Amino acid sequence: MPNIKVDEARCKGCELCTAACVKKCIVMSTTFSVTGYYPAVCCAPERCTGCGLCAQICPDLAITVFKEEKAKA
Amino acid sequence: MLQVNRRPESLVDVKMHYCPGCGHGIVHRLVAEVMDELKIRERTIGVAPVGCAVFADHYFNCDMIQGPHGRGPAIATGIKRSKPQCIVFSYQGDGDLASIGMAETIHSAGRSENITIIFINNAIYGMTGGQMAPTTLVGQKATTCPLGRDPKVNGYPIRVCELLAQLDGSRYLERTSIHTAAHVIKAKKAIKKAFQCQIDGKGFSLVEVLSTCPTNMGISPLDACKFVQEKLLPQYPLGVFKDSDGGMNNVSRN
Numbered sequence: 001m002p003n004i005k006v007d008e009a010r011c012k013g014c015e016l017c018t019a020a021c022v023k024k025c026i027v028m029s030t031t032f033s034v035t036g037y038y039p040a041v042c043c044a045p046e047r048c049t050g051c052g053l054c055a056q057i058c059p060d061l062a063i064t065v066f067k068e069e070k071a072k073a
Numbered sequence: 074m075l076q077v078n079r080r081p082e083s084l085v086d087v088k089m090h091y092c093p094g095c096g097h098g099i100v101h102r103l104v105a106e107v108m109d110e111l112k113i114r115e116r117t118i119g120v121a122p123v124g125c126a127v128f129a130d131h132y133f134n135c136d137m138i139q140g141p142h143g144r145g146p147a148i149a150t151g152i153k154r155s156k157p158q159c160i161v162f163s164y165q166g167d168g169d170l171a172s173i174g175m176a177e178t179i180h181s182a183g184r185s186e187n188i189t190i191i192f193i194n195n196a197i198y199g200m201t202g203g204q205m206a207p208t209t210l211v212g213q214k215a216t217t218c219p220l221g222r223d224p225k226v227n228g229y230p231i232r233v234c235e236l237l238a239q240l241d242g243s244r245y246l247e248r249t250s251i252h253t254a255a256h257v258i259k260a261k262k263a264i265k266k267a268f269q270c271q272i273d274g275k276g277f278s279l280v281e282v283l284s285t286c287p288t289n290m291g292i293s294p295l296d297a298c299k300f301v302q303e304k305l306l307p308q309y310p311l312g313v314f315k316d317s318d319g320g321m322n323n324v325s326r327n
Contacts, residue, residue, distance in 0.1 A: 003074075014094030014287075014294040020254045037093065053254035055078040059098030060089060065077035 002050025002067045006040050010062035013037035017054035017063060023047040026054060081105035083114045083134045090128060094294025096195065096284030097126050099251045103261045104162070104191060105133065107268055113160045118152050120145045120163040122170075125199045129164055143174020146181035149188040160271060162189040168198040171207040171233050178237070185242030185276035189267045192233060192279055195286040196305060203289030207231045210308055215289075230308060234281050238314040245270040245278035246314040252285065252301040256311075266316075275318050283309055 004026070011033060017040050018026045025044040033039045040063070042048060050067035080086060083105035091097045108114045114135050121129040123142040130137030140148040145163035153161045170178050170192050181188065197215055198204040205215040205222060208230050212221040222230075237243045245267050249260035260282055267278035283305050285297035292300065 010088055012093035016094055016294055016298070019295055019298070050077055052077045056254040056257045057099065057251075059091065059093075059095055061080055061084070061098070061102060064079070066074040067077050069075045 001045060002048045002065070003045050004042050004048060004050075004054060005064045005066065006042070007062040007064070008033040008039040009035060010060045011037060011039035012060055012062075013039060014059065015040070016057045016059065020053045020057040022051065022053065023049060081109045083108040083117075085132055085134050087131065089132060091125060092286075092288045094285060094287045094297060095125070096193065096251050096282070096286075099257055100164075100191065100193060100260070100282055100284065101126075101129065101132055103257070103264050104164070106261060107265045108135065110265065111268055111272065113268070113272070116158060117160045117162065118156070120149050120152075120161070122163070122165040123200075124166040124169050126164055126166065126193070127200070143169050143172070144177055145169065145174060146177040146186070146188065146190060149190075150181055150184075150186045153186060153188050157187075160189075160268065162191060162268070162271075164191045165193065166199065167192070167194045167196065167206045167208040168201070168204075171231055175207075178233070179240070182237045182240050182243045182277045182279070185244065187271055187274055187276050188278075189271045190277075190279040191264065191267075192281045193284045194233070194281050194305075194309065195284040196230075197286050197289050199286050199289055203286075203291075208233075208309075210304055213304070232309060234279070234314040237277075237279060242277055243279070243315055244276040244317050246281075247279075247316075248281040248283065248309060248311050248314065250283035250301060250306070250311060252283065252298040263313075281309075283311075 025047040052065045055063040117135040121139040149163045204217045247263040250256040270278040287297040
């Protein structure tokens with residue numbers, strides 16, 4: 001299943017990814033990260049399509065996007 | 074699982090010092106990805122500006138030099154002329170390029186130096202504390218015009234791409250933005266074209282990137298993106314202002 005991994009130590013909580021996500025599956029955490037920001041978390045991995053738009057807009061390269069490999073026909 | 078994106082090799086694996094939501098991080102990544110894709114990292118020399126991106130040499134994994142305020146194009150000219158096999162880019166903000174460095178910018182374009190300039194336009198001075206920049210919009214508040222920019226006192230904003238498009242020496246000029254993911258992807262294409270223009274030896278190329286400075290604009294990063302969409306885009310229309318190989322009739326505008 002496509003998913004994203006947010007590096008909490010790098011995330012500065014700017015919320016740009018929450019607006020970029022078409023499926024609205026990124027929200028801000030309610031707990032502090034080690035750097036004192038509210039980091040982004042994926043709240044609905046089942047909706048994630050692995051499009052990578054959140055990683056495109058992330059200024060701190062904190063988001064890594066994973067996608068399932070397509071089976072070769 | 075397939076990893077869709079990965080950190081470009083041309084970007085050092087350290088945490089950046091920029092404020093949350095700052096556009097510099099995005100543009101750094103785009104330039105680094107372009108360097109990777111064109112396989113020019115080993116022969117690229119960058120010029121870091123004065124401003125928030127003064128520490129760009131900590132982040133770009135290529136040779137870097139840091140220049141005095143506004144003198145990026147002059148330094149890039151010297152490097153390119155002494156080492157023509159190198160790819161030279163200058164990374165500058167609006168206070169750097171359009172204010173104190175305007176003479177260097179115009180004359181390097183006029184001489185058609187074979188360099189690439191990445192111009193970050195966020196309509197405000199960042200590092201020095203939110204002063205009015207030459208690109209600040211009429212009516213926009215800054216610390217040196219707290220009631221908003223008044224054209225009678227402070228003049229009008231300067232459109233750099235349009236200005237340089239008049240010069241015969243400029244070869245590739247495009248204005249892009251990074252306020253949405255779609256614009257980020259377009260901005261990367263523009264930066265790649267500008268570097269390709271230099272590799273092909275055509276001459277002066279400049280990519281203007283409309284960016285955000287949430288800290289000094291005093292708004293949230295999301296509101297700063299809205300500001301770019303609603304206020305900056307009408308004043309600074311996006312598009313290719315020049316794509317020429319030196320022939321006078323090959324000038325395109327949109």
